Amino acid sequence: MSLVFALQGPSAIPSTPLELILAGTVATWVVLGVLVALSLLSWGIMLAKSREFNKIEKAGAEFLRKFERAHSLADVISATGRMKPNAYTRVFDRAQQFLSDTKPALGATPDREARLSGSQVEALRLVLDSQTTSERQALGKYVPWLASIGSVSPLIGLLGTVLGVISAFLGVATQGAGNLGAVAPGVAEALTATAAALAVAIPAVFGYNFFANRLNRFDGELEGFGSELIALMVREGRI
Numbered sequence: 543m544s545l546v547f548a549l550q551g552p553s554a555i556p557s558t559p560l561e562l563i564l565a566g567t568v569a570t571w572v573v574l575g576v577l578v579a580l581s582l583l584s585w586g587i588m589l590a591k592s593r594e595f596n597k598i599e600k601a602g603a604e605f606l607r608k609f610e611r612a613h614s615l616a617d618v619i620s621a622t623g624r625m626k627p628n629a630y631t632r633v634f635d636r637a638q639q640f641l642s643d644t645k646p647a648l649g650a651t652p653d654r655e656a657r658l659s660g661s662q663v664e665a666l667r668l669v670l671d672s673q674t675t676s677e678r679q680a681l682g683k684y685v686p687w688l689a690s691i692g693s694v695s696p697l698i699g700l701l702g703t704v705l706g707v708i709s710a711f712l713g714v715a716t717q718g719a720g721n722l723g724a725v726a727p728g729v730a731e732a733l734t735a736t737a738a739a740l741a742v743a744i745p746a747v748f749g750y751n752f753f754a755n756r757l758n759r760f761d762g763e764l765e766g767f768g769s770e771l772i773a774l775m776v777r778e779g780r781i
Contacts, residue, residue, distance in 0.1 A: 573702030601628035670768035692747035699739020706732025
């Protein structure tokens with residue numbers, strides 16, 4: 543233990559964080575082990591989500607470019623038929639399914655084809671919102687874990703610090719030495735848990751805020767696409 547090294551003489555006093563950890567108590571090792579596991583988990587989530595967001599944003603940009611050039615639903619179907627499935631194509635496919643399964647409530651007239659009623663348009667909007675929510679939830683999976691890691695890690699580090707300080711002072715009481723040289727290594731060892739906890743929490747919190755903002759932007763783009771789709775149907779005379 544670090545206190546034992548301190549009492550053995552100046553040459554045995556740990557001088558680096560690594561030496562403090564190696565000479566630490568079992569409680570410190572357990573806390574640091576938990577923090578290392580949380581750090582690996584948070585970085586794994588951030589790397590995986592970064593790749594997933596980049597892939598979806600690239601596919602979404604391609605889809606929206608083709609959608610903006612389209613003048614009818616048939617043009618959209620033709621332009622996106624060869625695209626790999628993504629969030630935007632799934633929202634569009636859901637709208638297509640609704641349109642194919644729904645008989646227009648307003649019959650055809652000499653001037654216009656049969657078209658959807660206001661209640662049917664509202665139902666279509668609900669369908670689009672439902673699919674948008676599903677896509678957001680799928681993309682946002684595991685992102686809340688970053689917030690949990692960011693909030694829990696400092697508490698785990700504080701627990702390790704408290705246990706380390708308790709161990710250091712118990713060692714002082716047992717050895718009968720109360721000078722600064724006897725207490726300092728044990729306190730320094732305890733504070734490594736706090737430093738490690740902050741090293742885990744800070745990237746996790748930054749990562750959560752970063753991906754939460756990207757998720758909100760993605761959600762807004764999907765909602766905007768739903769509105770543009772309804773506007774296209776209005777121009778076609780389907781509504």
